[in-house]
Amino acid sequence: MSTAAQQAYFDRTHSDDLIAFLGTSPSPYHAVASAAERLEKAGFRKVSETEAWDAAPGGRYLVRGGALIAWYLPEGAGPETPFRVVGTHTDSPNLRVKPVPDTGSAGWRQVAVEIYGGVPLNTWLDRDLGLSGRLALKDGSARLVQLDEPLLRVPQLAIHLDRSVNDGMKLDRQRHLTPIWGLGPVDEGSLIAYVAERAGLAAEDVVGWDLMTHDIQPASYLGRDRELLAAPRLDNLLSVHAGTAALAAVATSEGAAALPYIPVLAAFDHEETGSESDTGAQSPLLGNVLDRTIHARGGTPEDRARALAGTVCLSSDMGHAVHPNYPERHEPGHHPVPNGGPILKVNVNNRYATDGVGRAVFAAACEKAGVPWQTFVSNNAVACGTTIGPITAARLGIKTVDCGIAALSMHSARELCGAEDPHLLASALKAFLEG
Structure with a gap:
């Protein structure tokens, strides 16, 4: 076994916790609840958007649907103190239950689903699927x-x-992706009645739902040396988990009271469908939170302008490792590999927000954390994806850098990354938040 493989095999505390996080986070709403639980253990307290906020030092977080914003106020933070933001998203491509879910054909009971995000459809075939999400009550x-x-x-x-x-x-997205869940005639109302019963509710109390399917096979280490991690929803719960761990570590560190920046975690929903929602990166959610923290500290519009001028955001999302079976699809001079450390994502057409100055910020964080890093650039002949990075930069006018880790099978029902990379990313994010 190589030295790198030995390290990946024995240094598993962070990745073990990531596996647990993925298991309790089959939907964006569960991911937010799981992150909030970890933050509360680190001393953060939940605040409401409808109540006034104070300026006392310490950690806070708010939840809106499938989104979470958390921040830590150091003792010496003034109204002009800039922020260090880690931006992520909680949603993943999947199959989501339609408003009229009960359907069927040829003697089979089925569930009507809608395809959410950019799904490689074949990866959802012949998998045992569970259901998760939220029920809205009367x-x-x-x-x-x-x-x-x-x-x-x-x-x-x-x-x-x-x-x-x-x-x-x-x-065919309409005809061929309808799951089966039994035999017999269509029984209107049966799915929601079943889910309500399992949740300890009466079916008549359920007036709405946001339900989705998830692969029930748990995340696991893979390979001869167990140096890889195979799991659902790595895009982008791996970054949510890393950002949560980084923020909690910074807030509980010995130097927390004297931090030069205000560390923030912004975990948005609906990135996979364009971020256009009240919980997406295109909403005013993050901007409102930053403004309210400034106002709570007695800030003026001048203080806000000064604070945002010094603010930097690291948009952390999954990226592509070089695929051994399709190397021609990758840029020849940039071949990120698993366990090679976080990747800096660059695209001159602003599909990613990184520029030369942002590169320096990212490199400094990785150097401080003592972790290696890599660069990802798309092949010129292959369309480049995008992230919340450019949206955040344009929405708030703040310096934004796109990063992540290298993975295979992105957007599949089950994805693959290096088992050591989650910890390396979290270490880099912690160093960035510390400033």
Whole structure:
């Protein structure tokens, strides 16, 4: 076993906790609850958007749906003190339950689903799927629900009935992705009644739902030396977990009271569909939080302008490792590899927000943390994805840098990364938040 492999095999505390986090976070709402639990253990307290905020030192967080904003006020923070923001997102591509979920065909009971985000459709075939999300109740409250059991399955057509399947599978998003969950005639109301019962509720009390499927196979280490991590929702719960761990570590460190910046974690929802929601990066959510913390400290518009002028955001999202079976799809001079450390994501057409100055900020954080880092640039002939980075930069006018870690199978029902990279990313984020 190589030295790097030995380190990945034995240094598992962070990745073990990531596996636990993924297991309790099958939906954005659960991811927020899991992150909030970790922050509360670090001394953070929950605040409400409808109540006045004070300026006492310490950690705070707020939750809005599938989004979470958390921050730590050092003792010496003035109204002009700039912020250090780690930006992430809580949502992942999947299959989501439609408003009228009960359907069926040819004697099968099925569940009507809508495709959320950029899904490689074939990766959801022949997987045992559970259900998770939230139920909206008559009294205005919401109840989280997580059913980690094999309830649903999208069965693939047998090769005997489609001999050309290996020549290129064609899946119709409406007809071919409807999961089965039993036999018999369509029973209207049965799915929500079942979910409500499992949540300890009466079906008539449920007036709305945001439910989605998730692969019930747990995350696990992979490979001869267990140096890889195979898991669902790495994009982008790995970054949410890393950002949460980094913020908690900074807030509980010996030097927390004297931090030169105000460290912030912004975990948005709906990045996979464009961020256009009240919990997405295009909303005023983060800006409002930063403004309110400035105002609570007696800040003026001048103080706000000064604070944001010195603010930097690291947008942390998954990136692409070089694929051994498709190396031609990657930029020849930039081949990020698993366990090679975080990646700096660059695109001159502003699909990523990184520029030369941002590169220096990222490099300084990695050097301070003592972690290696890599650079990702898309092949010129392959369209580049994007992140919350450019949105955040444009929305708030703050310096923003895009980073992440290298992975394979992005957006698949199950993704793959190096087992050491999550800890290396968290270490870099902590160093960045410390300033």
